[in-house]
Amino acid sequence: MDSDKNMYKKDVDFTELASQDAEFKNILKPNGQVDFSDPESVQQLTKSLLKRDFGLKLDLPPDRLCPAVPNRLNYLLWIQDLLDTSTPTPSLDDTHDPTRPVIGLDVGTGASAIYPLLGCSHYPTWRFACTDTDPHSFTFARKNITQNNLSNRVRLLQTEPDGPLLPLDDLGLDTIDFTLTNPPFFTSPADLIASASLKSRPPSSVCTGAPSEMVTPGGETAFVARMIAESIPLGQRVRWFTAQLGKLGSVSTVIKELKEKGVKNWAVGELVQGRTKRWVVGWSWVGWRPAVRVARGAVGVAGGDLPFPSEAVAVKVVVEAEKVGRRVDEAVAGLGGKWKWDADGGVGVGFVARNTWSRAARRKGGGMEEEGDEMAFGFRIYVRGVPKEEKKPAETEVVVRWLKGDDSVLFESFCGMIKRKVEAQ
Template identity: 25%
Template sequence: MSTLHRSEKSQTTSNRKGLHPRNLHKQGYDFPTLVKSYPPLAPYVNTNAHGNLSIEFADPLAVKALNAALLKQHYGIADWDIPEGALCPPIPGRADYIHYVAELLGFGKRKITMLDIGTGANGIYPLLACRIYGWQCVGSDINTQSLENVASIIANNPSLKDRFKLRTQHDKNHIFDGIIQAGEFFDVSVCNPPFHASQDDALKGSQRKLNNLSRNRGEQKNTSSMLNFGGLEAELWCNGGERLFLKKLIKESQMFWAQCRWFTSLVSKNENVKPAKKLISKLGAVDIREIEMTQGNKITRILAWTFISDPETDLGPPKS
């Protein structure tokens, strides 16, 4: 097996001007069209201080309505909903992850299979992957109530039934074990790790975001108990936060090196990238990529690694 490493000079792909060129949302939101497609969005749409139509992004109900409208208008997904308090993901950023993963895999070469670790109650990555690229997807989660909600979304969209399957992780100490089955192969795994170490940290982080939103609008709001975009336990926080979760994810990925071509994960905190890449290299990955995504003023990264030089022919064990 090749010992080529790219960790020291990681390939960084970025669209400096913002969202990925193929992202349907790179020109912003057409609110009149969205309201026409999804009327429940209408009460949340108002003219902002700049004279443009917008919503209050600090209001989780407004964000949820916008998501439902975007998914219906652009991706043909009807009746998308999440339980109160569940993570409500911004669609443009989630679509970017799927577009960059598609570039990593190459376009149209063969049928692609994707595993989503911690799909949550929203199921957003498989939903987008199924609709944008027609991939076959499996979503896993430890929370059965979250999976039940995603199952209802799939049931409301029959065309997803044969493309999007769900699996329960019964052991909180495992990630891939108990999910990837014997003889099974995935082209890619995706993951949006919980990045806080506790509920208190999650609340503080959300409060900072909401206070920034309020300051930008010249407003004063009590945001002390609000979670921006929602988020349940295991969606936003875990013991050790993002760094420890990534460590577990990377270590366990080596156990399933021959059953997944590319392992990937979002990395929210830049200081977690270097130790993660160091561990990946130590475990014998033959290719490591750092893919930068820019969304407004926010920069996030996809970390991708593989233990397989040639997924069709190279089945030698990874270097220990």
């Protein structure tokens, strides 16, 4: 997660945690390890991490899922990267703006309400809406939100199993920034048992989840397919719809569904924490495109399931960066759209309403945009020196980052135009 420090990049030091938290010290084994087959020990690890690292208090029933804090934080960090690199108000870089208000919807928040708790603690300007269908989990979720003084930042709604997954109107929300969910993995109790029997080694931690948290008709892919269907009428009311998947094979099924429904902007990520690996998929009906490292960050996912790369090296030339920058500035300024160039930093951001650079566009009368035209294609251009190799002349490269739009052919055409303009002088 490049945009924010992941405090759990290294394994948790249990000895250190025990020295800081007496309740955790009481459950630590003599060899300095946690008994992950014991539900109380697993719960205490989660409670102690939340207390030490986020100042949060958690109460959980013994018969509901106990969330692993590092894995949940990883999902939120990926969403942060997704939002930061696809903002409707792009700057000259993709840095995180800690003052930007953000609203997220947690579908199936569970007894812990872990995502709103973590999100509100980690991001002071984030707010959440949460749903759950299970009355028992809902009661504990409300308690956890209340006892952490987050009632003014978290809105709860108990929903029905056959009701909408994304009830924005019932929550009184017009627009939000993202949705997140950990859908049940399994299609039936038999599927759950069969999956466990196929594992080559025992699970790393005991599972206390109720059937409503583990099983849903059709499994996680059917659950996400419902979300995709509901996302269509919501459209641009939600910047990013996201879901975490527990099975690698589910990724291709979900991407196929997205393509069939006409989605042109999606992202696939991979969350790895110790032995646990999960995959995250996001899709948007808005044309703001995330960075490659966010949208194509899943190892082992088929290339056809990944979105078109949003970044390309347009050209490399043996010319000083300052001269290349002037050529880029002149070329883009002549297109007639919106263009801001920082000569000192060697970076610029621009928007055009349509293709105004190709011969075909000129024959059709393409030219300066008229007042009121939508800036349908957005881009960021970097001009920077390439690390010099021995016995080779110094080079400058021009990298084009696709910021906005649905037409990959237009993006490639723009990169080709930049290449020609830089090389022609």
